[in-house]
Amino acid sequence: MSEPTFDAENLFDDDYLYFFADHLDARSDAEADLVWRLLDLRPGMDVLDLACGHGRISNRIAQRGCRVTGLDSSRVFLERARQDAEALGVAVDYVHGDMRRLPWTGRFDRVVSWFTAFGYFSDCDNQRVLAQAAATLRPGGKIAIDLNNYAAVARTYQRSTVVERDGDLVVDRHHLDLLTSRNIVDRTIIRDGRTRKVPFFARMFTFTELRGWMLAAGFTTVQAVGADGAELTIDSRRMIVVAER
Template sequence: MKQWYEELFTNYVEKYENESFTQGTMGEVDFIESEINHDKSSKILDVGCGTGRHAIELSKRGYHVTGVDLSENMLNRAREKASMAGVEIDFRLGDARSLPFEGEFDLVIMLCEGAFPLMETDEMNFQILESAARSLNNNGKLIFTTLNGLYPLFHSVKDFINANSNYSTNRENTFDLMTFRDKYQLETEDDDGNKMTLNCNERYYVPSEITWLLKSLGFNEIDIYGCKLGEFSRDNPLTTEDFEILVIAEY
């Protein structure tokens, strides 16, 4: 049986690319470049790369990028776009929990909830972090975004999603204070206009949890900031107004 995120991305390429949350690529890549000091020799792994927006832009700027995603449909679109952009990227079908890499990359990115924290258990989410950490070399850096557990304590997640998605409606929303999981029904249409009702389950994280998880994987330096679309910056302190957290971890 497919999980909700597998169902959603089976045929959701065009709608995904027109969602408001995918429109900040240039500024986000500017930030990623600054975090690796514009070192073109850096090998970068994009986990949950989707249709390749970050991977392609990084490749256009001269970086060696590998992209991994669970959706063949999204990867096919990524390959098309890379070909049109005249760049070569190793796009692979794969599960973020069991990446086949060991110490190969200078940087791993997981942006816009491409993989973490969509898994149905905390253990599965942790496997993604383990897998990403294992893919890094000894001087590697991990940059990812995740859902901010402070946000639902002060705001309605349902209202936020309904206000920020062009194609989907969030219904029957329940945020569980004991697990920090948000369960809801997502009503949307695929690229062919077929209606879908998906039972979604997403995990929100508070900063202290993220820090503890990453320290348990050997990261020494962990910085957490507010995440602003297209404007990733170390100058954005995390607040209860941020829907997402930006995490930067180094050994």
């Protein structure tokens, strides 16, 4: 079976910001509140936002007094993050890089991976990301990973979704590969009369599977909650895994 394609450069670009950034920003204050509570954050802590996107969580945590580093592979996202940080009057160290090869060891008190920013690689590389994240933490440090809840997604699976903005469209056609636990997506973007296609996928996890991976990566305790920090159930659209090193 051939590997599906993940075209990160053409997925995480200006079109993504055009269609999705405003919607995401509208919920970012509440999500930053949740991150703060789940990770027991305090001013002065060193925090790594892993795959930070356009900085919507990083900037809000920095506003509360944490020293934040945001890493992402998209230069477009990082430029937007820096602009927003400047507008908010906060200092965040935004770094272009690959989450499979993190340049820090024992540097951070907390790591954040938010809005399905994990699961973009082969299983081997996804496991490497967890090991790398664990290595960046000081002893007793914590990580929070926000993902789709596999049980809820599989039960209510949608084979296609459409996002519209001012007559422009994003059309996603989904295929859930049960052999690899991947949601494979063929995205069509129609904007300003131009049409292009972008393939990508995201690995999905049951809690027990991801807990096993995280314990193997060096974390000592692993727990999970649902959206908004409520109990994780079959109806929870999100699964937030919190682990301690």
